[in-house]
Amino acid sequence: MASAPAPAQKVIVVYGATGTQGTAITLSLLESKENFAIRALTRNPESEKAQSLARLGANVVRADGHNDDQMRAALEGAWGFWLNTHHHDAAVMEPNGPSDEDLGRRLVTIAAEAGIKVFIYSTCGSPAEITNGKAPVPGMDAKHRVEVFARQFPTFDAVIGAWPAWYFENFIDAEYAAAFGGFPMQADEDGYLTFTSPRVGGEGTVQTVSVADDFGEMVHALFLDPSRWHGRTVPLMSDAFSYEDMVGAFSQVTGKNARYIPMESYEDFPTHGDSVLVELQDVYRYMQNANGWFFGEPDNVETSQRLKDKARLDKGLEPQHLISMQEYFAKHYGGQ
Template sequence: MSPKIVTVQGAVGNQGNSVALSLLASKTSEFKVRAITRSPDSERAKALEALGAEVVRANSKVKEELVAAFTGSWAAFVNTNTDDPEIGVPGAPTELDIGKIAVDAAAEAGVKVFVYSGMESVEKMTGGKMSSKNFEEKYGVAEYAKTKGFESVINLSPGMYMENFLVSELAPVFGGFPVAPDEEGILNYVHPRWGGNEEQPMIGIEADYGDLVHGILLNPAKYNNRLVQAISESRSAEDTAKDFQEVTGKKARYVVLENVDDFPTFGMRALETVREIYQFCQIDGGLYYGVPNDVDTAAELKAAAAKAQGKEGEDAKLMTMKKFFKAHFPS
């Protein structure tokens, strides 16, 4: 039997690259990876090609190019980039517009399985008390896909990126954590209360996100029409600070920012969305997905992907904050 073609839109981005690498690591020869990018000459694209991926140039804003790229594919993974400066501004298409272009192109090309990196609706989760443009548009793309005749549509919704701790420019937003200690030598992890049991859904994009997509593609019918929580670990900010201190030996603590409106955004769209997350989670009891965090499904998907890759032991388990900090912030 010929391998099934899985086309990854945005294959040189963090999520798409994780998906492509996970599928390319399979020992079963069940899938063939087609990587869509606007930059086929980039280092990441060339690295994927060296591992066996077919690299195709296509622009996410041009439906005809996407139809050609998706043609012959059994499945598609799509992630629209909220932070793309060319979308969501006056005179430009919205993220919902871009998502619908991908959905329509995949449907026209005959794709059977559509996996989208989406979100739940904040309006729905808060009973109409607030909204979030980012969340509503990503939710809208996933819901639109359900109307286009795919055999399976899965909304794989990522939690808060562990990798954000590696972005030094973000440290001042969170009180300097995890790189800039205060005058007492303590690293203060500063942000608003989350709400509920205070446990945030954390995802290791590089380590786990691609494996979760891989696991879904091994049995897509099981997850059809579902929002699947892409979570590596459910962890409170207080425990995250403790994890960092335990792993690195550096003093760290969680400091509550009492007024969510004081969370600094510096006028950046991405940080404004983060502030909205704190706001709606405080309203709906800390439920980022509108329901309790579900690590069990993610663990099930990770194990399925690991089996296909011939991995076992710790390599078959989800990332934790302790493992992440140990890998990136050695003592």
């Protein structure tokens, strides 16, 4: 008796595959036991990051989101598409050029025309909607509009918004550390690793995710069961904590003196005219008007944990709990 034919291979296109989110998602999907083929898009296929993904089995393809012909070719014959555009990229910051929202809408349209069935977008809820217009965050609101725009295309079987919490990765980034007082890299004149920021408001905890440890697996799981998540914006997080608890945990892990100094107002957060810092100031205002919740709603680690569990089962790996703040610091600073 002849054996049943193997299921058709499903090609998943990962946009920006060498970026923080794209790398994590690509690495996780490459371990899937499903019949996925991963097409990793990058503007520079010769980079070490791109070549590393190629060695692991990804089909690395040159594609610039601003080049429609390259994107059409990159999406041809694909089943799934992961899209994450960077709204602080210089290419979408030109005064008379296309905005990040323009880019997102154009790529959504190209994906629909290419016959993509499962579209998953790195997005946000709308702070303007969550706060009834009190505290909009232009970049976040624009991303939400792109997600809503994508839902109008009947050719997609599933449109899913993946909303990452604040990155744990920020705490291993020197530029981010400098913007918040130096913690956890540079001591101040009193010898403390100081984190200074406005308070988040409300419950005073920060909803945070490790992209490398958890987020990639969560998105992997969304591709495994897309119909369940169709039409939803899914908040994805690893842990939530107060800034006081954060610096205390760091001190416990490293033995170094660390402290949190709150600012009186979100307006006290220095922006230096930098678009990223201007947005962070807006985000603090938003959170103070949303009970301190970045997601506009209470913590939901259960959903994130179930998604992580599903991806690890698909990869044949043992279950693993979402990484905590203290574990993250131990992993990156515990040996210092």
